[in-house]
Amino acid sequence: MPLGEDGNGWKKKTSDIKEHYDFKEVLGTGAFSEVVLAEERGTQRLVAIKCIPKKALEGKENNIENEIAVLHRIQHPNIVSLEDIFESTSHLYLVMQLVSGGELFDRIVEKGFYTERDASQLIHQILDAVKYLHDMGIVHRDLKPENLLYYSMDEDSKIMISDFGLSKIEGAGSVMSTACGTPGYVAPEVLAQKPYSKAVDCWSIGVISYILLCGYPPFYDENDAKLFEQILKAEYEFDSPYWDDISDSAKDFICHLMEKEPMKRYTCEQALQHPWICGDTALDKNIHESVSAQIKKNFAKSKWKQAFNATAVVRHMRRLQLGTSLEGPSQITPTSPCHGLLLPEEEEEEEEEDELGNGEEESCKCTVHLRE
Incomplete structure (x- = not known):
């Protein structure tokens, strides 16, 4: 089933997401998506937006539908919430609550x-x-x-x-x-x-x-x-x-x-x-x-890295508090792991994909933490 055609009306069409949000800096990148720190125009509220090219969703529609179905039902003070979903001709944008306290x-x-x-x-x-x-x-x-x-x-x-x-x-x-x-x-x-x-x-x-x-x-x-x-x-x-x-x-x-x-x-x-x-x-x-x-x-x-680079969020918040410039290149490297606020799709480039699964719809990444 095409995304959003379930009658729930959870998607908002947009010709340009930047009409709604001012993109500040990239918090994390992965093989199939990018997480961006953004400010909602009008309210100046900071959010994290996961930008997913539609081409990357081909064959993964069930995964994203599952996550949206899960997140749309969740409202709890200790769970990161999905606040909005926008769709353009080329991308799906998942607007997530920004958590800025670090790992x-x-x-x-x-x-x-x-x-x-x-x-x-x-x-x-x-x-x-x-x-x-x-x-x-x-x-x-x-x-x-x-x-x-x-x-x-x-x-x-x-x-x-x-x-x-x-x-x-x-x-x-x-x-x-x-x-x-x-x-x-x-x-x-x-x-x-x-x-x-x-x-x-x-x-x-x-x-x-x-x-x-x-x-x-x-x-x-x-x-x-x-x-x-x-x-x-x-x-x-x-x-x-x-x-x-x-x-x-x-x-x-x-x-x-x-x-x-x-x-x-x-x-x-x-x-x-x-x-x-x-x-x-x-x-x-x-x-x-x-x-x-x-x-x-x-x-x-x-x-330790999470869905987005929490250190970058903290750095940005401190810049706002100090009133310093928001300009300048992001310190996030292209290989920053992005395990995803939603899709479990990305890994660090140097790590081999290791699936415990049996080819069903879930793509299961395994990251082993070893005691030295």
Whole structure:
């Protein structure tokens, strides 16, 4: 079905998108699209616009329809929203809420003080947002730190979930089986190519929680086959000395989410009731030095990049605050990874495409983060 011909009227025709928005600078580029920082004419509101040539959509109409169907249904304070869609003769323009606070790992590394309680509050927000998705029958399927951005540069900024490129809306009686996601965060049942459900998101939240408390992933091996074997067996440890100062409650919380059997795994609702999230068991001890050192060691900076270059947004916002010139070339290189606010289509040029999928409609990119 051609884009937009479903009777929902979600597209706006335009002969020139720049009649509506003043393009400021390129935030990210990929093989099939470009994300631009733009200012809405009249309101001066900043947004991120994903510009997709229609030629790039040929054969991918189902992907974009799926993402639009997902995003149009979502209104949550911790989820990046799709605000508008424009279509010209040559392009589709997806106008997204701009989140300007930077990337999760950057903020943790920059902090001078970071505790279990900070991690607990982050996970609480993520759980609340994912529960909202699950209640709507939506499974994200690619939750990972790179898809978590801060809303603003404020110290107490909320966290935002982005990138719905692999999202799936559960139909009545439907079963998901396409193996997709990012290996280090993907649930055992996905790798086992078994039918799976929204429980895969809960596993991923467990992995993210683990990383937030130690700075390295629970599963790591330079050999993909060995990495997959670890995940399939749900083999992970709370290594000393990195976990010596972490509470038993935090470890218990992670164990309930990183449970091999999906039926035994905590749901978002159950996880929200755990004392590490809703009680007072999360410790206030400063773990910043250890966690930030491990993050810098185990997560290459080039791998942190999100749908658009968050650093460029922060830089631009600071220029606005300082009243300096907006002119000058963008600092974003042509090979900046653009994993997409929407389409999971781009990879860094030096990385080989590695699909876990079986050729179904989802294009599943795999980015492995290795501990050194």
